[in-house]
Amino acid sequence: MDVVSPELNILLPDEIMDTEAIVMDDDPPSESPAASGQSQPSDNAPIPMETDVPAVPEIVSLCSNAPPTQRTQALTTSITTDSTLCSTTSATQLLLTPSIPSSSPLTLRPTTASTLTSTTPKTTSSPAGVSLTSGGLQKLSAPFILSANHQIVLNKVASSPGADTTRYPGITTTTTTVLSCIAKKTQVSSAGPIKFIITKAVNNKGLTAQTSVSNVITGRVLSTSSPVTPPRTITLSETLSTSSKIAISPLKSPSKLTVVSVASQVPNSPQKSVSLPLNMAHLGHQILVQQSTATSPAKPMKPVQTVTVGGPQFKTIFPHSTSSNVQQIQVPGSRFHYVRLVTATTGSSTGQAGSHSTISSMTAKPMVVNTAQVRMSVPFIPAQTMKQVVPKPLTSSGQVLTTQTQQRLIMPATPLPQIQPNLTNLPPGTVLAPGSGNMGYAVLPAHYVTQLQQSAYVTLASSSGFSTPTGIQTQARLPLNGLSTSDAASRPRKSCNCNKSQCLKLYCDCFANGEFCQSCNCTNCFNNLEHETERAKAIKACLDRNPEAFKPKIGKGKEGESDRRHSKGCNCKRSGCLKNYCECYEAKIMCSSNCKCVGCKNFEESPERKTLMHLADAAEVRVQQQTAAKTKLSSQISDLLTRTTPAITSGGGRMPFTFVTKKVAEATCECLLEQAEQAELIQQPQATAERMILEEFGRCLMRIISSAGKTDCPSINC
DNA sequence: GAGTTTGAAACT
C-alpha cells in the first residue's frame, strides 16, 4: 500500500537527504497504471536544496474551506519516488484512512491509479480550493513535473465556512492544509509505482477517520529508473495551528507520512493557478504556497485565489508583522539556508486573497507563477539574520491580499531564471517586487537580510504589492561539505578574492557555498542581490553543467568520519594530497577510490600523512598549551587584581606596592621637600642636603613598611 | 605583499 508506517516516516528526513538511501517502495502497478505508459524526462538532477529537504518540510497547503472555527489541518504528502509528477490531472485519489489516532499520521490513498498518460491539462484542487493544473503536459500528461529536489508548498488556510469540505471528508479543520510536493525529475520509467503518504504533522484532533481525500489531492509519482535517485515525497500535513506558521512536518516527526504520489483533482473549482515550468524541476526549487489560516472567522477565505502561471501577476508577499513570519529552515547536508517566509497571522483580506490556488504545469514553457500571495524560501547564508519582508498591497488587480490567506512560495534563489525577479533596481533588501517579467519571487541571502536589518522591512511582492513590517529571524548555519552544523557555524566565513569570475563561478567559494559575497575582497562582484538575475543565470549554468554542483562534496559518513569521502574525489598530481590544494586533505578526510590523484599520500597508512598528522597534532598541542598558558596567566592576573583591590582597604595579605598609595606618595614627597627646605634653611652643602633627603626617604620607607599590615592606610609623618 | 604553485572549474 501507499501508506508508510509512522516509524518509517521518522526516517524520512534523513532518507530524503540521502537520496541513495531512499528506497522507493514499489507500488502495485494497479495504482499507477497510467504511469507505466508514460515516460518522464529524468534529465533533472536533484538540486542541492531539494535534496536536503528532509529537514525542511515541504508543504503544499491547500486551504480548506472549512469554517474558521474548525481546527487547522495540514496534510503533508511525501512523494518518495525519484521521479515524481505532481499533477492535478492524475486520476489518483487520496483517501484519508479513517479513524486515525490523533498522533498517528494521516493516510491518503489514491483511490485510483494515477494517470500519467492524460494528455489534457488537469487540475488538482484541494478541498480548500487549491488546485494544481497541468497546463501543457501533453505527452507527459502530467500537470507539472517537479524534479526530485523541488518542493512545492501550497499552504492555505481554509477560512470560508462555505468552503467545500466534502472533498476533504473527515478533515473538519479550517486551519491549514498543507500539501508538499517534492518531485524529482524522473525518467519516465514504465510504470512507476505511485505512493501516497499523508501524515498528520501536528495535530489530528480535528481529523476524522472517515475523511477521504481522494478528490482533494491527486498526486502522481513516476518512479524513476535511476537507482541512485531517492524517492521523493509529497507530504500533506495537518496542523492545528491557526497561526500563520506554515505547516511543516517536523524533520523527525513521527507523524510524518510518506506519500508516493498525490494528485488532487478538483476540477472546476476556482483556484489560483500556479504554472510551473518543467525545467523548474531541474532547478530543484522549492515552492511554498501557503495560505495562512484566518484568525477571524468573520472573514471566510474566498474559495479560490488564482495564480496564473506565466501571468504577469505573480506576486510574492512577505508579511512582516512579526519575526515569526520568517522561519528558518535548515536543511542538513545542504549548503543552502532556506528561509521560510510565513504569512502574518491576521489580516484583512480583500478581494480574492486566494483561498484557492491552482498550480498548473506547462510542459515546455518556463514557469510563471502567478499568485496573489506567494512566499518563497531561499537558500540562505548560514548564521545570518533574516530580516523582514513586508507585503505590499496589491494595486494592480485591485485586490488587497492580506496575511491571512496568503500563499507562500518557497523557492531556491538560484535556479529558474524564468521566475527570477529582476532585483537590479531594487534597493537592497528593502522591497523586492516581482521582477520585471512576471516573477514574483525573490532570493534573499540571509546575510543580505542582515544587511538590510536597518531597513524597516523587506518586501517581496508584486509590483502592486503590500507593505507591512516584518520580524527578524536569525538563521543557523547549514552543514557545509560534511561539516557538522556546529562546525559550519564555527567556521569563519572566508572572504573571496575573485577578480575575473564575477563571483558567479564555482571558483568563488562564496558562490559555491550558495552565499552572497559579503565583506569580500572581490572585484566586479555579481554575487549579490543587485545582480540577482545574473546570479540566477550563473546558478542555472552551473547546475546545467553539474546538477550536483551545489551539493556538499563531502558525503556525510554514517559510521563516523572514516566514512566521509569526497563525492567526486580529487585529482591531485603534485601535492601528494597532503596540502590544502587537495580537497580531500582540506576536508580532513583521506582519499578514496573516487579520487584520481597521482602519488597520493593521503591514505591511512601513509607515513607522510602520519608525520603530518603528528606535526599537526603537535602544533595543535602547542597552540592549546599556549592558549592554556595565556588563559591561566590572564586568570591569575585577574585573580590578583581581584584580591588586591579589596586588600587595599582591608589590610592583611596585601602586596607591598599596594601600600604606596597616592596619599602615601604625596606624604613622602612632602617629607622629602620639607627635609630639603630644612637643609637649605641651615645652609647645608648640597651633598649634605641630598644625604638628609635620602635619609628622610629611608625613614619614610621604614614607616611605610612598618605600617604595612597595621593600618588600612599607612600614614606618613615627617 | 608579490610571485609561484596547484588543482578544480570551465572551456573546447
Added chain:
DNA sequence: CAGTTTCAAACTC
C-alpha cells in the same frame, strides 16, 4: 570524455 585554459586559493619567499 579528454585535453586545455582559466581561475582563485594555497603556498613560498
